[in-house]
Amino acid sequence: MTVAEFASTGTLVTSGIDVGSSAVKVAVMASEDDGSAKILSLHAERIRRRDLRKVIEECYAVALGEAGADTGDVAYAATTGEGELVEFRRGHFYGMTTHARGAIFLMPEVRSVLDIGGLHARAMKIDEKSRVLNYRMTSQCASGSGQFLENVARYLGIALEDVGSLSLEGKTPEVVSSICAVLAETDVINMVSRGIKPADILKGIHLSMAGRYVKLLRAAGALDDVAITGGLAADVGLAEAVREKIAEDGAPIRVHTHPQSHQAGAIGAALWGAFRHRVLAKRSAEQ
Amino acid sequence: MANREVNELVDHARALYEDIDFGAVKRWKAEAPGRKAIGHMPIYVPRELIHAAGMLPVGVVGGGDRLEIIRGDAFFQSYICRIPRSTIELALSGRLDCLDGMLFPSICDVIRNLSGMWQMLFPDRYVRYVDVPQNYDAKVGGRFWRLEIERMLGDFARLAGREITVDALRASIVVYNENRAALRELYAERSRRPWVYPLSEVFLVLRAGNILPPEEHTALVREYLGAAAADTSRKEMDQSRVVLAGMFCEQPPHGLILTLERAGCSVVDDDLMLGLRWLTRDVSTDGDPIEALVDVYLTASVMTASRYSPEGNRAQWLVDSVERNRAEGVIFCAASFCDPALLEQPILVAALDRAGIPHTEFKYSEDTGQFAVIREQAGTFSDSIRLWSEA
Numbered sequence: 001m002t003v004a005e006f007a008s009t010g011t012l013v014t015s016g017i018d019v020g021s022s023a024v025k026v027a028v029m030a031s032e033d034d035g036s037a038k039i040l041s042l043h044a045e046r047i048r049r050r051d052l053r054k055v056i057e058e059c060y061a062v063a064l065g066e067a068g069a070d071t072g073d074v075a076y077a078a079t080t081g082e083g084e085l086v087e088f089r090r091g092h093f094y095g096m097t098t099h100a101r102g103a104i105f106l107m108p109e110v111r112s113v114l115d116i117g118g119l120h121a122r123a124m125k126i127d128e129k130s131r132v133l134n135y136r137m138t139s140q141c142a143s144g145s146g147q148f149l150e151n152v153a154r155y156l157g158i159a160l161e162d163v164g165s166l167s168l169e170g171k172t173p174e175v176v177s178s179i180c181a182v183l184a185e186t187d188v189i190n191m192v193s194r195g196i197k198p199a200d201i202l203k204g205i206h207l208s209m210a211g212r213y214v215k216l217l218r219a220a221g222a223l224d225d226v227a228i229t230g231g232l233a234a235d236v237g238l239a240e241a242v243r244e245k246i247a248e249d250g251a252p253i254r255v256h257t258h259p260q261s262h263q264a265g266a267i268g269a270a271l272w273g274a275f276r277h278r279v280l281a282k283r284s285a286e287q
Numbered sequence: 288m289a290n291r292e293v294n295e296l297v298d299h300a301r302a303l304y305e306d307i308d309f310g311a312v313k314r315w316k317a318e319a320p321g322r323k324a325i326g327h328m329p330i331y332v333p334r335e336l337i338h339a340a341g342m343l344p345v346g347v348v349g350g351g352d353r354l355e356i357i358r359g360d361a362f363f364q365s366y367i368c369r370i371p372r373s374t375i376e377l378a379l380s381g382r383l384d385c386l387d388g389m390l391f392p393s394i395c396d397v398i399r400n401l402s403g404m405w406q407m408l409f410p411d412r413y414v415r416y417v418d419v420p421q422n423y424d425a426k427v428g429g430r431f432w433r434l435e436i437e438r439m440l441g442d443f444a445r446l447a448g449r450e451i452t453v454d455a456l457r458a459s460i461v462v463y464n465e466n467r468a469a470l471r472e473l474y475a476e477r478s479r480r481p482w483v484y485p486l487s488e489v490f491l492v493l494r495a496g497n498i499l500p501p502e503e504h505t506a507l508v509r510e511y512l513g514a515a516a517a518d519t520s521r522k523e524m525d526q527s528r529v530v531l532a533g534m535f536c537e538q539p540p541h542g543l544i545l546t547l548e549r550a551g552c553s554v555v556d557d558d559l560m561l562g563l564r565w566l567t568r569d570v571s572t573d574g575d576p577i578e579a580l581v582d583v584y585l586t587a588s589v590m591t592a593s594r595y596s597p598e599g600n601r602a603q604w605l606v607d608s609v610e611r612n613r614a615e616g617v618i619f620c621a622a623s624f625c626d627p628a629l630l631e632q633p634i635l636v637a638a639l640d641r642a643g644i645p646h647t648e649f650k651y652s653e654d655t656g657q658f659a660v661i662r663e664q665a666g667t668f669s670d671s672i673r674l675w676s677e678a
Contacts, residue, residue: 076525084549091525092551094666097674131675132667272674276525279673 012075012277013040013067016098016269017060017089019082022118022146023047023231024055026063027266028074031274037105041066042263056086078273080265093272096122101130101271102264103227107256112222114213114242115264116232118146121209123216123226130268136220138212146232152188152205156198163202167237170203184208206241214245217253225254233261293488293514296507300491303498304541307353307377311498312345313385323446325413326383327390328374328398329536330593331565332417333580336439338501339459340447345386346497346562349373352540352654362404363397368624369652370537371401378408388413388446392562394536394593395627413446415439421595423585432581440577456576464569466501469508474556474564476512478612481553482523483515486531487545493560494538524553527669530614531557532605532635533621533628535591539651546658547618551669555612558591565589592627601631602638609644615672616645618665623650645672 011030018025025044031037043063045055064070079089080098099115113124122137138145153160174196176187191201217226232238239257246253303311316322324343334344350373358379359372377383389412391402402416418435420428444451477484492511496504515521535558547554568587571579590596590604609617617639621628632648639646647668649661
């Protein structure tokens with residue numbers, strides 16, 4: 001079904017633009033009155049020191065193109081993350097709100113979310129309506145973030161996309177500082193000079209990060225079924241390390257991942273946009 | 288073209304806001320020999336009296352986030368708000384030398400003490416603690432306020448070296464009535480279309496009223512009203528409509544206001560720069576102008592923590608503002624250690640809870656530079672209003 005056909009059936013086409021510190025992610029969604037929705041397109045662009053506004057424009061254009069839509073078809077363009085830069089947005093939603101909504105859409109059984117982004121990670125306890133009940137965030141230290149992992153990958157000369165699968169091959173992980181990114185990066189440089197295998201270094205890094213996340217989840221009371229979202233959700237090695245740390249900790253947590261988890265923020269923004277569009281349209285009709 | 292015009296106006300107001308050396312006041316004084324300027328702290332002073340004497344009333348609201356405090360901290364304990372210490376810093380660094388006098392309206396004990404410090408630090412300058420009445424009976428508070436006004440008129444006439452005639456005072460009342468009318472219109476329009484008049488701009492336009500002669504400020508407000516409306520690039524956003532409360536004395540940094548707007552809040556009413564908007568109706572231009580100033584103070588002052596109001600009136604004032612402006616929530620945004628704002632907050636919170644109005648609270652100081660936590664709090668507050676109140 002084309003976007004034009006969707007519109008004729010009362011289906012709402014909305015977009016979510018998640019502007020992160022490392023990447024821009026866009027979701028174009030079709031939502032029905034009964035609350036059901038489907039993804040029309042997902043697209044992500046890494047920023048890589050480029051002009052952020054330009055990256056946003058390009059990413060949005062590609063996502064719309066893949067959905068067979070143009071800007072006029074979009075009933076509500078919602079932003080999240082650092083999306084205040086997007087001038088054509090109709091509304092902006094806070095990152096926790098959108099990740100919670102995106103996680104529930106992708107994995108309806110979860111009631112907790114571990115959002116791991118470029119600059120920080122946060123654990124949230126949520127309800128079935130995606131309402132955030134409690135949360136904890138990493139402090140300003142970068143050692144639990146994607147940026148840290150990106151730096152390590154650069155030291156090792158490994159593409160970020162290969163980090164996860166390589167980490168799974170690590171059998172004798174090296175212990176890395178979990179307190180400070182600077183110390184951890186020094187550890188990594190020492191390991192490289194000592195000839196430690198990259199797979200074991202990465203596994204050690206992942207376990208170090210995972211240890212912090214388990215503490216966050218416990219502090220937020222985010223137990224039971226936890227969805228990993230955010231840019232690092234696509235890192236299979238990190239997800240496995242989180243599972244290992246949870247098993248070691250004995251926390252009653254089941255980790256869920258989804259192939260589109262890293263787009264949860266954009267998906268959630270698009271879904272909340274559809275919700276708000278209907279609320280505003282109803283209000284307007286009542287006036 | 289329209290866009291450039293509104294940007295030019297806002298840039299002009301921003302330049303005035305950022306100039307902690309009071310360059311505009313110095314230029315005004317230099318334009319004619321013998322001109323004098325009288326500073327005053329936030330909250331109400333009858334600026335008409337200063338204007339009628341041919342002098343320039345200058346609002347002094349601290350040093351903001353561009354002033355490093357070196358000497359001011361020696362005058363106040365660490366549990367005192369920032370505005371008195373930055374005001375002392377402004378004075379001791381010579382930035383207020385352009386002022387020929389200073390008025391300290393009764394805001395709180397800290398400002399009362401500041402007026403005493405001023406008298407000791409600057410014994411050769413005119414200093415007055417403006418003790419506004421807290422009794423609103425015309426026979427009691429009215430009589431007291433009339434005496435205060437008459438004393439100030441005598442003081443200002445001596446300072447200006449000229450008599451203040453009844454006609455001059457009445458003419459100044461007209462000038463300030465026009466200014467207040469323009470501000471009332473700005474607030475009404477902002478409430479109606481907050482996306483056309485964002486607080487991040489309105490705040491700067493308001494702040495210009497501290498520095499500019501009232502005639503110029505009125506013209507700026509009117510020009511801004513037209514230019515912003517003519518800017519067709521301003522479109523309605525899906526934001527939460529909120530009322531800000533607690534900012535009547537120490538003013539927040541501009542970055543905090545931008546943060547609130549970017550976090551999804553459209554401010555539809557506030558108590559920023561309250562002294563400019565203290566009187567809710569025009570001052571009568573008939574009869575005795577002093578009596579008119581007394582009467583308007585007693586019968587048409589805003590409700591705020593710095594003035595006495597019978598229990599419940601101030602809370603009802605806030606609830607009424609929420610309803611009148613179709614606000615969806617209230618953000619209590621008070622200066623750290625601001626006794627008046629923080630002491631009344633629990634009363635207001637209870638009233639909002641009874642009325643079922645969502646609210647959130649945080650504190651700032653005029654030099655707050657990190658907004659991440661405020662952004663998070665305001666963002667989640669806005670989301671909770673828009674998403675879960677109807678989900």
